[in-house]
Amino acid sequence: MRKITLALGTLLLLGLLAACGGGSPDSFEVIDVFPPDGYHGFTKSDVIEIEFSAPVDRSSLAAAYRSISNELKPGQVTFTFLEDDRKLRITPKTPLDYSTNNAYRLYRFEIGTELRDTRGRPLKEPLSVTFTTLRLFKIRVLSLPQFDGIIAMAQSGTGTQIVVSDDATYLAAGDGDHDETFFGYLGFPFPEGMVEPAAAYLRLYSSLKRGAPFQHLGRLGFELMDLGSELSSGDALNPPLVAVSVFEDGTGYQTGTYLDYELTDYLNEAFNRGLSRLDLRLAFENKTNSDGSADGVFFFTREAVEQNRADADLLPVLVLVYYAP
Ligand SMILES: [Ca+2]
Ligand SMILES: [Ca+2]
Numbered sequence: 459m460r461k462i463t464l465a466l467g468t469l470l471l472l473g474l475l476a477a478c479g480g481g482s483p484d485s486f487e488v489i490d491v492f493p494p495d496g497y498h499g500f501t502k503s504d505v506i507e508i509e510f511s512a513p514v515d516r517s518s519l520a521a522a523y524r525s526i527s528n529e530l531k532p533g534q535v536t537f538t539f540l541e542d543d544r545k546l547r548i549t550p551k552t553p554l555d556y557s558t559n560n561a562y563r564l565y566r567f568e569i570g571t572e573l574r575d576t577r578g579r580p581l582k583e584p585l586s587v588t589f590t591t592l593r594l595f596k597i598r599v600l601s602l603p604q605f606d607g608i609i610a611m612a613q614s615g616t617g618t619q620i621v622v623s624d625d626a627t628y629l630a631a632g633d634g635d636h637d638e639t640f641f642g643y644l645g646f647p648f649p650e651g652m653v654e655p656a657a658a659y660l661r662l663y664s665s666l667k668r669g670a671p672f673q674h675l676g677r678l679g680f681e682l683m684d685l686g687s688e689l690s691s692g693d694a695l696n697p698p699l700v701a702v703s704v705f706e707d708g709t710g711y712q713t714g715t716y717l718d719y720e721l722t723d724y725l726n727e728a729f730n731r732g733l734s735r736l737d738l739r740l741a742f743e744n745k746t747n748s749d750g751s752a753d754g755v756f757f758f759t760r761e762a763v764e765q766n767r768a769d770a771d772l773l774p775v776l777v778l779v780y781y782a783p
Pocket of ligand 1: 602604606607624625626760
């Protein structure tokens with residue numbers, strides 16, 4: 459008899475719990491928060507959102523919210539209640555600053571047990587969140603060996619002949635002794651974790667010049683490409699992804715010197731297109747001046763270093779500045 463009574467009591471209790479599970483939870487607590495405590499990589503477009511188990515008594519928020527971070531103090535944020543006051547959005551009036559180097563920039567806020575729900579119950583546990591915004595990184599990236607190389611294109615009676623050399627020790631742009639056209643290629647991989655690109659600078663070492671390319675072929679253009687999975691003949695014929703905006707006109711061009719070009723617009727374009735690299739084609743405005751004599755500029759490839767034909771300092775380098783968690 460006693461056993462039956464106990465079982466009946468358990469059933470009643472379960473029934474009571476089930477009834478509470480509906481619109482009337484057992485306790486007032488945080489059930490989700492963004493960013494979670496310890497989060498890295500909060501961006502300028504992110505907002506803080508906290509989801510509660512029951513509707514918040516709005517009048518209790520002022521006493522419950524606090525922050526030691528100047529940009530998150532009560533006067534510096536906007537509070538918005540959503541989803542029948544079960545969700546609180548906290549939007550900084552000024553987007554939170556990113557770290558200006560690779561050190562973490564910390565932000566912190568708390569919601570204390572002063573917070574009540576509309577039934578007057580205090581928050582079960584205080585919420586304390588420390589998080590960081592994006593950090594700034596500056597790295598040097600070398601072109602991948604399978605993408606640095608040269609493509610030669612020649613016109614003959616039988617049509618256009620294209621020769622791809624992705625294992626050459628140099629890349630060249632210009633024309634050759636038989637009026638063929640040379641295009642040079644570079645493919646710089648993006649680092650993992652790049653959330654927002656900031657700037658890109660290409661540094662070339664002018665190892666060799668033949669003829670008078672800037673007089674005969676016009677300016678050297680840096681063309682943004684998508685080289686795909688490998689260098690192929692189509693990469694000589696395909697147009698650049700966007701209009702070329704960076705040119706070298708040859709003023710002061712000397713062999714044996716470093717040349718610097720800002721390619722930030724190219725970086726942004728490649729990143730916004732979802733590409734995993736900054737791929738470049740180096741091409742003069744005129745494919746050839748048809749004088750039967752070579753005019754061109756030359757740069758080392760990764761293979762040149764691997765074969766001990768050039769020092770690593772002389773390789774094309776992309777200095778990449780970007781934000782990551
Ligand atoms: Ca190569
Ligand atoms: Ca020529």
